Amino acid sequence: MxxxxxTAAVLALLLAGCSSAAPAASSSAQASSSSEEAAVTExxxxxxxxxxVAGVTTSDVNGTLEQGDIELPQQEFSRAxxxxxxxxxxxxxxxxMPFDAKELTSLNGIKATQDETDKLISNTYLSDGYCTLSVTxxxxxxxxxxxxxxxxxxxxxxxxxxxRGVTEQTVLDTLKNVxxxxxxxxxxxxxxxxxxxxxxxxxxxxxxxxxxxxGGVYAVDVTLLGLGEDYFAAEDLAKLAxxxxxxxxxxxxxxxxxxxxxxxGTFDIQLYEDNGTNTATWAWYKVNRMGKxxxxxxxxxxxxxxxxx
Numbered sequence: 616m617x618x619x620x621x622t623a624a625v626l627a628l629l630l631a632g633c634s635s636a637a638p639a640a641s642s643s644a645q646a647s648s649s650s651e652e653a654a655v656t657e658x659x660x661x662x663x664x665x666x667x668v669a670g671v672t673t674s675d676v677n678g679t680l681e682q683g684d685i686e687l688p689q690q691e692f693s694r695a696x697x698x699x700x701x702x703x704x705x706x707x708x709x710x711x712m713p714f715d716a717k718e719l720t721s722l723n724g725i726k727a728t729q730d731e732t733d734k735l736i737s738n739t740y741l742s743d744g745y746c747t748l749s750v751t752x753x754x755x756x757x758x759x760x761x762x763x764x765x766x767x768x769x770x771x772x773x774x775x776x777x778x779r780g781v782t783e784q785t786v787l788d789t790l791k792n793v794x795x796x797x798x799x800x801x802x803x804x805x806x807x808x809x810x811x812x813x814x815x816x817x818x819x820x821x822x823x824x825x826x827x828x829x830g831g832v833y834a835v836d837v838t839l840l841g842l843g844e845d846y847f848a849a850e851d852l853a854k855l856a857x858x859x860x861x862x863x864x865x866x867x868x869x870x871x872x873x874x875x876x877x878x879x880g881t882f883d884i885q886l887y888e889d890n891g892t893n894t895a896t897w898a899w900y901k902v903n904r905m906g907k908x909x910x911x912x913x914x915x916x917x918x919x920x921x922x923x924x
Contacts, residue, residue: 746770
């Protein structure tokens, strides 16, 4: 059942002329992970009415880095027998990803914003005044990622009925018989995510991620992956950051990292050394789960896959 305030907002959009359609361990110091077996229920769970979700907006982990060969993760699919269509409900519109961005940006009341940093990481914010979503729009104007991490109520719901604000148990009940992973950062923040084969030639894989804390689900993210793209665990991203820094010209391996896990699906990774009395930053990156983003210090784009065989 929808929140009445959100329903009122949707009705207002309709009256205005809008049509309505229906990981691996995180760090050696603090993070741990586990892979669990769990199965999509026959019926989507009822979405509980909720007020604004109060939760953390970011969380930090620290760890050490040791130079060595980097092994890319193997794709693990939950429903590999046949590809699925990635259906989502966004701003009360039923859509199949990837879909044309105009299907949302043309709605009355929807505003799109983007700053200079957002441009470099292909990130745009869409808001209807109640819900703010972080999305990625590709060169063909297709939305390939949606993250709902700061809505007052909810702006994104998956086909299984999962959205921001539901309980962690609702997520676990829905993921029965789904081969998912749990990535724990600390006692405030952890994530469940799983990968499926997607029925789309340009984006043959999709990953669903549910970020949880004591207050239930803080963020929901649906990301499509192209051929050759991987969805990395946080610790893998730290190693890839050190590898990128080494081969991009430094020829030195950073001894430590500090990582901020952001609920919009991005990671701020600081590579540094500790001299005992002070620390010196070697590099600072902001990347998504695929290892693509920007060098915060130089404002230049980075791709951690560049120096991998």
